[in-house]
Amino acid sequence: MKILSAEQLSEADKETIKKQNISSEELMERAATLVFNEINNRLRGAPIPIKIFCGIGNNGGDGLVVARHLIQHGYNVTVYVVNYSDKRSEDFLANYEKLKEITNNWPQVIKKEDDFPEINIGDFVIDAIFGIGLNRPIEGWVAKLVEEINHSKAFTLAVDMPSGLFADKASEKNSAIIEANYTLSFQSPKLVFFLPETMDYVGDLQVLDIGLDREFIGRIKSKTFLIGKQQALSLYLPRKKNSHKGDYGSVLIAGGSYGKIGSVLLTATAALRSGTGLCSLYIPKCGYNIIQTGLPEAMVVTDPDHEILTTYPKDFKADVVCFGMGAGTSFNTVKALKELLELMDKPVVIDADGLNILSENNDLLKLLPENSVLTPHPGELKRLVGAWKDDFHKLDLVKEFSSKYKVIVVIKGAHSLTIDRDNVYVNNTGNPGMATAGSGDVLSGVITSLIGQGYEPVNATVLGIYLHGLSGDISAEELGYEGVLAGDIAKNIGKALSKIFEKDATESDIN
């Protein structure tokens, strides 16, 4: 699914009005009625106090439409107009009149702090103050109102966006932003919903298809995509009935050191669980018995050294090599990575200490084969691209790095991002249980395996991250967040792959 910017959404809005020959008020009615339906489905007539805070633009207009429907269905509603300026939009005004026609309980206008109502923890708050039209931080008494809503701890549902968030840029530190429990967003999720500094404001997210013109949206040249089940499915390369292990790639996992052989064991397990035909490990001698016992399906080649990697086996033929987990950054291990990069003309996957070596030896970056995949965690990423001011600056730095070195970079996080030059792929699977030792080693194994099976490196990365997250979700369902081990994520990759083929009746819009 494309992630559209505020500007693209406004254009789609205008184009839809033209093509479908409807008024913008009708489009507002359509969008806000969907919001009402969702609320009605959940509240089912419950008499809890609903407090709707409406701005004076079109987000506020949506709030007024929702209010009208709720009142007509007998809900206990109070509407507040957050009168932050006198520039009331036309559709706001039209719906203001419509609301006054159906109730004697007219909206209360808030113009200063003294006008604030009491907000109780048991209230149901609807935030329709600002949407995609926010163009500067919220200030003054409106900022105080936002704080008041947040402090109340009342359940808060945001219409389109939590007020105070910009759709496509970072917020200043300590900005007033609604901390929503639930966000019902129109047509396309906004990029900020998935970035670490802003995702917590969104709560649970649901995207409502408000019927903006499909053909126009299809033509929009978006470079930002949300990866859900449909996209994962479209990337999958089916297996032929008449095939053998030679058809599914020969991968080499190079890494490990004394005390850290578990890391390569996890990577290799994940590679095999993701469908690799032949999996070999290149490790220091100390790991030989461990791997041969722990993973009899894998083959092992050992370095001359007992404890670390010191060289690279020049005659070894593999379709793809993954380097770095548990390897350490000793002088001779740097040499081993250099030998590998000088030899390879096919994409490699570099993780963990491999990335630390690259950040300390910038000359090696130039040796990376085109479309190699780097999978840093935030600390490793900072060492590679430098420090960033905010999430959007980080995206710019990584895009620049990806273009300069012609590589694919993963920004790991609750929603991991794959950056391929200017393109951003946002992952939408995974859970906090995956924040556990070895989880990254497993991800590298999955991506390496898929490249070995013939996936384009960017597709292998996007699909690999999706499957890794889904496998984490399956593991958490079995074991609870705290109970998940990286080994479980590796073990369940096959189940995750099967799951993308399941038809799921309760599937939400964005999965």
Ligand SMILES: NC(=O)C1=CN([C@@H]2O[C@H](COP(=O)(O)OP(=O)(O)OC[C@H]3O[C@@H](n4cnc5c(N)ncnc54)[C@H](OP(=O)(O)O)[C@@H]3O)[C@@H](O)[C@H]2O)[C@H](O)CC1
């Ligand atoms: N295409 C769609 O998805 C549809 C969206 N709808 C809804 O419309 C809003 C967007 O409405 P819009 O009127 O463009 O913008 P807002 O309601 O978010 O903001 C209104 C105006 O507020 C001013 N502004 C911006 N920032 C601040 C601030 N910090 N303090 C005070 N005022 C501010 C700004 O005007 P200025 O002239 O003062 O700059 C905004 O224009 C969208 O989110 C949906 O909810 C439709 O209902 C359906 C189609």
Ligand SMILES: [K+]
């Ligand atoms: K809002």
